[in-house]
Amino acid sequence: MKWKKQIIYMTGIILLLLGNIRLPVQAEEAPEEPEDLYARSAVLMDADSGRVLFGKEEHVIRPMASTTKIMTCILALEEMEKGQTATVSQNAARQPKVRLGVQEGEEYYLEDLLYALMLESYNDSAVVIAEEISGSVEDFADQMNEKAAALGCTDTHFVTPNGLDGEDEEGIHSTTAKDLARIMRYCIMESPKREAFLEVTRTKEYSFTDVEGKRSFSCSNHNAFLDMMDGALSGKTGFTADAGYCYVGALRQGKRTFIVALLACGWPNNKNYKWTDTRKLMEYGLNNYEYREIEAGADVLEIPVEKGVNDKDPYQKTTTVRAAVKESEPLSLLMRGNEKIEKKTELPKTLAAPVKKGQKVGEIICLLEGEEVGRFEIRALEDVRRYGFGTAFHSAARKLLL
Missing domain, CATH: 3.40.710.10 (DD-peptidase/beta-lactamase superfamily)
Structure with missing residues (x-):
């Protein structure tokens, strides 16, 4: 009878382990498109x-x-x-x-x-x-x-x-x-x-x-x-x-x-x-x-600015500007459950000073099956002044005085 108890015990352990196993979730399949239409x-x-x-x-x-x-x-x-x-x-x-x-x-x-x-x-x-x-x-x-x-x-x-x-x-x-x-x-x-x-x-x-x-x-x-x-x-x-x-x-x-x-x-x-x-x-x-809402995302980006004032180093002729997506309503799109939006960020490699806070500096383009379905604007979060000799002189003098 002892061996019977062991079999029952081992079976219970196996069932318990199986209950905790999570099978991989299948990707949602595309719905079958209409077939056998009469229309040419x-x-x-x-x-x-x-x-x-x-x-x-x-x-x-x-x-x-x-x-x-x-x-x-x-x-x-x-x-x-x-x-x-x-x-x-x-x-x-x-x-x-x-x-x-x-x-x-x-x-x-x-x-x-x-x-x-x-x-x-x-x-x-x-x-x-x-x-x-x-x-x-x-x-x-x-x-x-x-x-x-x-x-x-x-x-x-x-x-x-x-x-x-x-x-x-x-x-x-x-x-x-x-x-x-x-x-x-x-x-x-x-x-x-x-x-x-x-x-x-x-x-x-x-x-x-x-x-x-x-x-x-x-x-x-x-x-x-x-x-x-x-x-x-x-x-x-x-x-x-x-x-x-x-x-x-x-x-x-x-x-x-x-x-x-x-x-x-x-x-x-x-x-x-x-x-x-x-x-x-x-x-x-x-x-x-069904309609789905597409968010642009809230990442803060940094873009190099040529001839922009660098407050940390007044003699440096390049700096960066922080930028992010302009606050706007989410993009609402009619989509199938298995469809996905591809986002493509378009930003210049560099910007030329001066840069104004709120200035449009790029876009996030939303693509669905390769076709554009919407855009989000990326705008500067701060001002960046243009570098000049006077700017460097006044910044250096200010540092010496401090």
């Missing part, structure tokens, strides 16, 4: 920073169909005056389906036409708006391209205000998923008319008449995404034979705002592919990205 081009973007969180052929240029109308709408909102009206031209009245059915010579309020444009995606409404704002479709397209360039959309070219397939001397009517998401970001985050844009695109039903009140119209919002997910904010569908089904939409939950852009997301009879892809990308963003 897709982007998930952080609306606050403009950072692409996920991309699939996001730089490939493709037709964009009626997602074009987000640019038409925001330009009209920024350019039109309250109560401005427009008279229908022959060109506008001849636009193909889908259309409101305006007739040449009729007059409408531009604000009403924006609802027809964004809720029902009427092609004739787009042309009436474009001709009123810029005088012609061609001139309005130039204005659209100027705005796109100003937003950094280098791979976008507008030909039509309604998104119908078109071509001119400079190329076909097209964009990329990344550029389309960038335009939506401007519409909902940066434009001075962003609130008006959201009001139009979130409206479920809208009714209006022509200026004379002879004809009445009703519009219903066809953006099904508004009822698909909590926080759905805005969006625009599109379809042409060349473009296929397209979509751009935005969602906001708490502090997080995501934008999804899809191009070539199926052809008939696959109208609902865009909703499947949109949900998948939005859920990927919601499940994997």
Whole structure:
């Protein structure tokens, strides 16, 4: 029986030791990115920073169909005056389906036409708006391209205000998923008319008449995404034979705002592919990205100063200045759990006297996946006077007197 007691005793010792052993912690793995998307081009973007969180052929240029109308709408909102009206031209009245059915010579309020444009995606409404704002479709397209360039959309070219397939001397009517998401970001985050844009695109039903009140119209919002997910904010569908089904939409939950852009997301009879892809990308963003605060750090640095007064040795023509990061708010970034910020300190090898307290002397640059996401300024903590013969003489004399 003695050997049995020994086995029990040794087993207990082993279990006790195992209980105190700490296994190495596995590094947090990157979440699996969305797979099997129907869209040929897709982007998930952080609306606050403009950072692409996920991309699939996001730089490939493709037709964009009626997602074009987000640019038409925001330009009209920024350019039109309250109560401005427009008279229908022959060109506008001849636009193909889908259309409101305006007739040449009729007059409408531009604000009403924006609802027809964004809720029902009427092609004739787009042309009436474009001709009123810029005088012609061609001139309005130039204005659209100027705005796109100003937003950094280098791979976008507008030909039509309604998104119908078109071509001119400079190329076909097209964009990329990344550029389309960038335009939506401007519409909902940066434009001075962003609130008006959201009001139009979130409206479920809208009714209006022509200026004379002879004809009445009703519009219903066809953006099904508004009822698909909590926080759905805005969006625009599109379809042409060349473009296929397209979509751009935005969602906001708490502090997080995501934008999804899809191009070539199926052809008939696959109208609902865009909703499947949109949900998948939005859920990927919601499940994997949270805001984190990035601190610059509080280290005090010393930088050599040429021809600066050294209080300890007045004959020495070099000294140092203490410097540190300027007090500021932490950098708040939308990040995955496994992502890390790389910090790069940029400081000169030497400074030239004089140096003033509070003077900017360098920066800490924050990089995420090689791209800059923020900066912290480094400033001098003290004054450093410039060295001169008089400075050395007075310092030496003062020491002798003391």
